[in-house]
Amino acid sequence: MKKYALLILLTSIVVSHSFAQLNGMVVGREDDKLAPIYLAKIQLLNAKTGVITDEKGMFELILPNQLPDIMIISAPGFISDSIEVTKKDRFISMKIELLSDNTLPEVVVEHHRSGNSISRMNTLHVEELNSNELRKAACCNLSESFETNASVDVNITDAVSGAKKIQMMGLDGVYTQIQMENIPYLRGLESSFGLTAIPGTWIESIQITKGTGNVVNGYESMAGLVNLELKKPNEMPKFYLNGYGSIFGRAELNSNFSHVINKKWATSIMAHYAGSFADIDHNHDSFRDLPKGNLFALMNRWHYNGEKMEAQFGINGYWDDKLGGQIASVANRYAVDIKSRHLDAYAKTGFFLKKPATSIGVVYNAKYQEFGARFGNSIFNGTEKRGYINAIYDGYFGSTIHQIKAGISGVFADYQQRLDSLTDNRLEIVPGVFTEYTYNGIRVTSVLGARLDYHNLFGLQFSPRIHSKFLLSEFTTLRLTAGKGWRTPNYMIDNISLLASSNNWIGLSELKPEISWNFGGSLVQNFKLFKSEAQFSVDVYHTRFENQLIVDREQGNITFNNQKGKSYSNAIQTEFKFSPIRNWELRFAYKLLDVKAEYDGVMQQQAFIPRHRGFFTSNYITRNKRWEFNATVSVFGKSRIPDYATELVASKVYPMVGAQITYIYKRFDFYVGGENLANYKQDHPIVDHHNPFGATFDATLIWGPIMGINIYAGFRYTIKKNK
Numbered sequence: 001m002k003k004y005a006l007l008i009l010l011t012s013i014v015v016s017h018s019f020a021q022l023n024g025m026v027v028g029r030e031d032d033k034l035a036p037i038y039l040a041k042i043q044l045l046n047a048k049t050g051v052i053t054d055e056k057g058m059f060e061l062i063l064p065n066q067l068p069d070i071m072i073i074s075a076p077g078f079i080s081d082s083i084e085v086t087k088k089d090r091f092i093s094m095k096i097e098l099l100s101d102n103t104l105p106e107v108v109v110e111h112h113r114s115g116n117s118i119s120r121m122n123t124l125h126v127e128e129l130n131s132n133e134l135r136k137a138a139c140c141n142l143s144e145s146f147e148t149n150a151s152v153d154v155n156i157t158d159a160v161s162g163a164k165k166i167q168m169m170g171l172d173g174v175y176t177q178i179q180m181e182n183i184p185y186l187r188g189l190e191s192s193f194g195l196t197a198i199p200g201t202w203i204e205s206i207q208i209t210k211g212t213g214n215v216v217n218g219y220e221s222m223a224g225l226v227n228l229e230l231k232k233p234n235e236m237p238k239f240y241l242n243g244y245g246s247i248f249g250r251a252e253l254n255s256n257f258s259h260v261i262n263k264k265w266a267t268s269i270m271a272h273y274a275g276s277f278a279d280i281d282h283n284h285d286s287f288r289d290l291p292k293g294n295l296f297a298l299m300n301r302w303h304y305n306g307e308k309m310e311a312q313f314g315i316n317g318y319w320d321d322k323l324g325g326q327i328a329s330v331a332n333r334y335a336v337d338i339k340s341r342h343l344d345a346y347a348k349t350g351f352f353l354k355k356p357a358t359s360i361g362v363v364y365n366a367k368y369q370e371f372g373a374r375f376g377n378s379i380f381n382g383t384e385k386r387g388y389i390n391a392i393y394d395g396y397f398g399s400t401i402h403q404i405k406a407g408i409s410g411v412f413a414d415y416q417q418r419l420d421s422l423t424d425n426r427l428e429i430v431p432g433v434f435t436e437y438t439y440n441g442i443r444v445t446s447v448l449g450a451r452l453d454y455h456n457l458f459g460l461q462f463s464p465r466i467h468s469k470f471l472l473s474e475f476t477t478l479r480l481t482a483g484k485g486w487r488t489p490n491y492m493i494d495n496i497s498l499l500a501s502s503n504n505w506i507g508l509s510e511l512k513p514e515i516s517w518n519f520g521g522s523l524v525q526n527f528k529l530f531k532s533e534a535q536f537s538v539d540v541y542h543t544r545f546e547n548q549l550i551v552d553r554e555q556g557n558i559t560f561n562n563q564k565g566k567s568y569s570n571a572i573q574t575e576f577k578f579s580p581i582r583n584w585e586l587r588f589a590y591k592l593l594d595v596k597a598e599y600d601g602v603m604q605q606q607a608f609i610p611r612h613r614g615f616f617t618s619n620y621i622t623r624n625k626r627w628e629f630n631a632t633v634s635v636f637g638k639s640r641i642p643d644y645a646t647e648l649v650a651s652k653v654y655p656m657v658g659a660q661i662t663y664i665y666k667r668f669d670f671y672v673g674g675e676n677l678a679n680y681k682q683d684h685p686i687v688d689h690h691n692p693f694g695a696t697f698d699a700t701l702i703w704g705p706i707m708g709i710n711i712y713a714g715f716r717y718t719i720k721k722n723k
Contacts, residue, residue: 021060021061021062021442021471022060022063023058023059023061023094024042024061024093024095025053025059025095026042026057026096026097027096027098028077028097028100029100034097036055036056036058037053037075037078038053038054038055039053040059040074040078040098041072041075042059043071043072044061044069044070044071044072045071045082046069046070047064047069049061049062054119058121059121062474063085068085070083070085071083073096073098075098077100077101078099079098079099079101080098081096081098115132115135116129116148116577117130118524119207122469123447123479124214124447124481125479125481125521125522125539127149127209128205128206129145129146129149129206129207131203133148133149134200134203134206136619136628136630136632136660137658137660137673138244138660138712138714140199140201141196141198141199141200142195142197142198142199143166143195144200145200145206148617148630149208150573150589150591150615150634151208151210152166152167152168152208152226153166153168154167154195155167156702156705156706157192157497157700157702158497158498158699159685159686159699159702159706160287160288160291160324160334160500160699161291161322161336161375162196162290162322162324163192163193163497166195167609168224168226169210169223169224169543169569169571170569170571170594170595170606170609171223171543172494173191174490174494175224175487175543176222176224177217177225178226178227180346181312182217182348182363183363183365183388187386188369188386188493189369189370189371189383189417189490189493190340190369190371191493192493192496192497193340194340196274196320197295197297197320197340197342198297199254199270199272199297201242201272202230202254202270202272203228203230204230204231204232205229206226206228206229207225207226207227208224208225209221209227210520211223211224211481211482211518211541212484212485212518214449215436215451216405216449218390218409219453219463219487220485220486220487222486222487223516223518223543223569230299230301231256231258231268231270232266233258233301233302233303234266236256236258237719237720238258238259238719238721238722239255239719240254240256240257240718241256241717242254242255242715242717243715244712245712245713246713247711247712248276248280248290248707249290250276251274252273252274253272253273254272256270257269257270258721260721263305264305264306265303265304266302266303266305268301269300271299272296272297272298273296273297274295275294275295276291277292282681282707283681283685285684287324287326287334288324288326289706291323291324291338292323293323293338296318296319297317297318298318299314300315301313301314308351308352309351309352310349310350311347311348312348313346315345316342316343316344316345317343318341319340320339320340321337321338322336322337322338322339323336323338324336324337324338325376325692326692334376334692334693335374335376336375336376337372339370339372340370342367342368342369343369344367346363346365347362347363347364348362348364349361355395357400358394358395358396359393360393361392362390362392363389364388364389365389366388367384367385367387368384368385368386369383369384371384373499376500376692378420378499380418380492380493382415382416382417382492382493383415383416384413384415385412385413386412386413387412387413388409388410388412389410390409392405393405393406393407400440401439401440402437402438403437403440404435404437405434405436405438405449406435407433407435408434409433409434410431411428411432412429413427413428414428415427415428415490417493419499422492424491424507426511427456428456430456431453431454432453432454433452434452437449443470443471444469444471445469446466446468447468449464449466450462450465451463457488458512461513462484463486464483465483466481467480467481467483468481475525478522479521479522479523481518481520482520483517483518484518486515487514488513488514489513489514491507491508491549495558497700498558498700500700501558501698502696502697503556503557503698505557506557508562510562512562514547514548515545515546516544516545516546518543518544520539520540520571522538523537523538523539532579533578535576535578536575536576537575538573539571539572542568542569542570543569543571544567544568545563545567546563548562548567549562550562550563550567550597550599552599553607553642563598566596567597568597569593569594569596570592570593570594570595571593571594571595572591572592573590573591575588575589583620583622583623584618584619584620584621585618587615587616588616589616591613592611593610593612594611595609605639606640607639607641608702608703609639610638610651611638611639612638613634613635613636613637616633617633618630618632625664626663626664627663627664629659629660630660631657632656632657632659633655633657634656635653636653636704637653638650639651639703651703651704654678654704655678655680656675656678656680656705657674657676658674658676659677661673667717669716669717669718670714670715671714671715671716672711673713674709674710674711676705676707676708679709680704680705681705681706681708682703682704682705685699685702685706687699687701
């Protein structure tokens with residue numbers, strides 16, 4: 001052990017002296033007020049290298065061996081500045097202030113930013129999908145926002161309800177913490193159908209973090225974290241309108257409106273409607289391939305930017321009705337009815353303290369959810385009342401090299417659930433405390449955190465986590481992470497799609513918390529290939545469960561048990577990104593998923609999880625920025641199928657191909673695209689569809705697409721704010 005510690009120490013010393021780094025923040029002054037500048041350009045004149053600031057105005061610049069050099073700082077709307085950088089400036093942090101440019105003619109600084117990128121600034125491995133990436137597919141709701149991404153899979157759970165779930169590292173979406181601007185979202189009763197209730201037109205960017213997240217964000221991050229950043233009222237276009245239609249009888253209309261009231265206040269209203277109107281039955285089994293229904297969603301947001309505090313608050317609601325199952329002309333038909341009613345309100349307040357770089361932030365959220373579902377003769381009804389609060393102190397001691405966060409949190413959840421003769425009613429109250437220390441070294445950044453939560457049903461739960469980032473060279477970044485996460489299982493709603501079969505449910509005898517330990521890391525290498533930018537990344541994660549809720553379908557019945565044997569996930573993903581010419585980006589990825597659990601003493605690959613997946617995407621924008629061409633190909637390997645009701649013991653290898661062409665004309669974008677262009681469909685997705693109330697009926701053995709080629713078209717119309 002001492003040898004390894006000595007080796008790590010020597011490596012750190014060598015790395016820390018091999019090259020130099022300049023850290024800093026760029027802020028802008030306007031009307032005697034300072035604010036971070038996003039996407040400011042920092043360039044070295046002689047070295048011809050540069051970086052772009054992040055949302056907080058922060059940047060990291062690798063300095064060359066040949067110094068001095070001139071560093072030029074520029075940003076739209078501000079007067080550019082230049083600073084001479086010498087060897088004395090290596091390994092320091094600086095704050096650069098730019099003055100507002102209200103007199104000079106307008107200067108447009110243009111930068112093409114990749115729609116998919118890995119944050120170099122963040123200590124954790126964070127993959128960001130920005131608005132450029134979300135444009136590459138129809139992206140009508142959150143479940144369709146990951147089609148051009150290899151890290152997150154979205155799968156159909158059954159052949160009759162239209163429900164979708166995400167998977168990360170081969171693990172069910174319930175183990176991925178989903179947040180809306182760092183507020184827990186899609187928890188509880190909306191976990192199965194809520195993905196389709198968040199329009200893609202509301203989303204500004206998506207951050208995907210693998211492994212356990214920071215303790216500040218809560219205790220539920222087990223396989224990863226997906227954070228949704230919505231469009232900000234003070235930054236989004238004044239008016240936005242989007243229309244969409246497909247050959248499957250689906251239509252959508254989205255409208256966003258924002259208004260800057262004054263220098264402190266801004267507001268926005270975002271509205272969404274989605275409807276499916278046709279009886280689609282391409283496989284001629286008398287069941288709708290896509291449920292009919294209507295979804296209405298509305299959000300009102302407010303933003304306040306004062307001298308001593310900032311605040312955001314809003315209200316969000318949706319009304320969702322779906323009708324699936326057999327078509328109306330069938331006598332004594334098997335019907336699927338889904339009804340969701342959602343209302344939540346949130347607030348985020350931040351107070352700036354007198355000590356520089358210190359603040360207190362408080363997040364509040366209250367939610368009410370009703371959910372009802374009928375699958376044939378099985379009926380589920382549930383209500384959820386949830387409250388959440390998180391108060392965070394953000395500061396430092398000594399210098400900003402040593403940063404500290406500490407705070408308290410509270411979760412209140414009242415569930416009332418009934419499924420036929422089964423009930424699951426409970427009240428959860430979870431107060432918690434947490435602290436997190438960050439060391440910002442020259443080459444090494446480490447985050448050490450811990451939280452202690454008291455659950456009124458399970459007692460004390462301790463969650464330690466550690467994350468480290470090592471800059472091994474100017475273009476090489478290594479990240480390591482380890483930590484614990486836990487959650488309360490909701491076995492009814494988490495598996496509600498399994499009602500689409502005749503199998504009997506055997507309920508959970510004792511409710512226990514699911515606990516996981518996650519260990520992993522990633523390596524990102526940037527380099528030049530044929531004089532063009534390229535990037536290679538590989539990440540490896542191992543998740544080991546304690547007391548996982550096991551859903552046993554191997555014997556025909558659906559039995560819920562607390563874990564008795566082993567259960568784990570090993571996930572390896574490699575990705576290569578390359579731009580052979582200007583405005584053309586290629587990405588290749590491969591993913592290996594080894595996800596196993598013990599069933600009756602035998603370790604088996606989890607059902608319906610492909611062990612292998614390949615991924616390719618090509619994105620090109622013409623030089624005049626008028627045309628965009630996007631294409632994505634995913635190849636899914638074989639997955640295991642429970643053999644109680646089908647002759648297949650493994651699925652087939654199949655492709656998924658999508659493409660889109662966008663034409664930009666003034667304020668309009670017109671796009672046309674296709675999904676599943678290879679027209680691959682799973683044969684006979686519903687077992688014994690002739691007898692839906694019989695003993696062998698099963699619509700849950702879904703491993704591939706159940707619908708063929710889909711062609712869609714749409715438009716976007718945007719009116720930007722006046723400067």
